[in-house]
Amino acid sequence: MMRRLLLILSAALLLSACREPASVETFIPGDGPYEFVLDMADTTVVYNLDFFTRIDAASGQEIPSEMPLLVQWKSPSDSLLREKVYLPLAAEVYEPYRAGVSPVEAGLWTLTVYAPSAPEGLRGLGLVLTRTKND
Numbered sequence: 540m541m542r543r544l545l546l547i548l549s550a551a552l553l554l555s556a557c558r559e560p561a562s563v564e565t566f567i568p569g570d571g572p573y574e575f576v577l578d579m580a581d582t583t584v585v586y587n588l589d590f591f592t593r594i595d596a597a598s599g600q601e602i603p604s605e606m607p608l609l610v611q612w613k614s615p616s617d618s619l620l621r622e623k624v625y626l627p628l629a630a631e632v633y634e635p636y637r638a639g640v641s642p643v644e645a646g647l648w649t650l651t652v653y654a655p656s657a658p659e660g661l662r663g664l665g666l667v668l669t670r671t672k673n674d
Contacts, residue, residue, distance in 0.1 A: 565666035566591075573652040573664040576659040579642045586640040588650075590626055591633045591667065595660040602628050602658060609653040615646030628658065636666075641673065 550568055566575045577584055596602050605625045612620040627634055642648065 547593065548611075549556045556637075557640065562667055562669040564665065564667045566602060566663055569661035570628075570657055570661065571654050571664065573654075573666075575650045575652070575666045575670055577648045577650055578668075579648050579668075580645045581670065582645050583673060584643075585673045587667075587669040587671065588636045588640065589637045589667040589669070590636050590652075591631075591665040592626075593631050593657075593662045594628065594658055595651060595662060596630065596658075597660065600659065602630065604628060606658065606661075607656060611651045611653075613643075613649040613651070615648065616644060618644075 563578075565575055567575070577586075577588075588610075594602055601636065605627050608624050608626055610622050612622075614620075624636070626632065650666065652666075654661070662671055
């Protein structure tokens with residue numbers, strides 16, 4: 540009896556460990572372009588996207604106040620949407636990009652980000668995709 544209970548408890552723990560995480564963080568080093576594949580297949584949630592980066596500025600180097608980003612969204616059916624956004628800069632950056640996104644198409648989206656005027660010392664670009672229940 541005890542052995543069976545232990546097996547059931549172990550199975551329950553393993554199954555709960557297989558749950559999809561609430562957020563996924565990806566960092567791409569270098570100067571880009573930065574291509575992020577986003578799994579937005581779950582239609583019961585909304586998605587928040589945040590950019591993050593770090594700039595290792597040389598002594599006396601001034602960091603610009605913002606950096607333009609050219610962002611291209613590619614849908615699962617290969618439709619394209621392009622936009623230009625400005626990322627506020629500092630030595631360390633964690634900045635909201637989009638909140639409450641509910642895509643018109645469920646599936647894998649590709650977000651490609653270009654930083655044509657990246658400052659010297661830019662380590663790369665990261666993206667955090669967070670899933671929240673759609674209330």
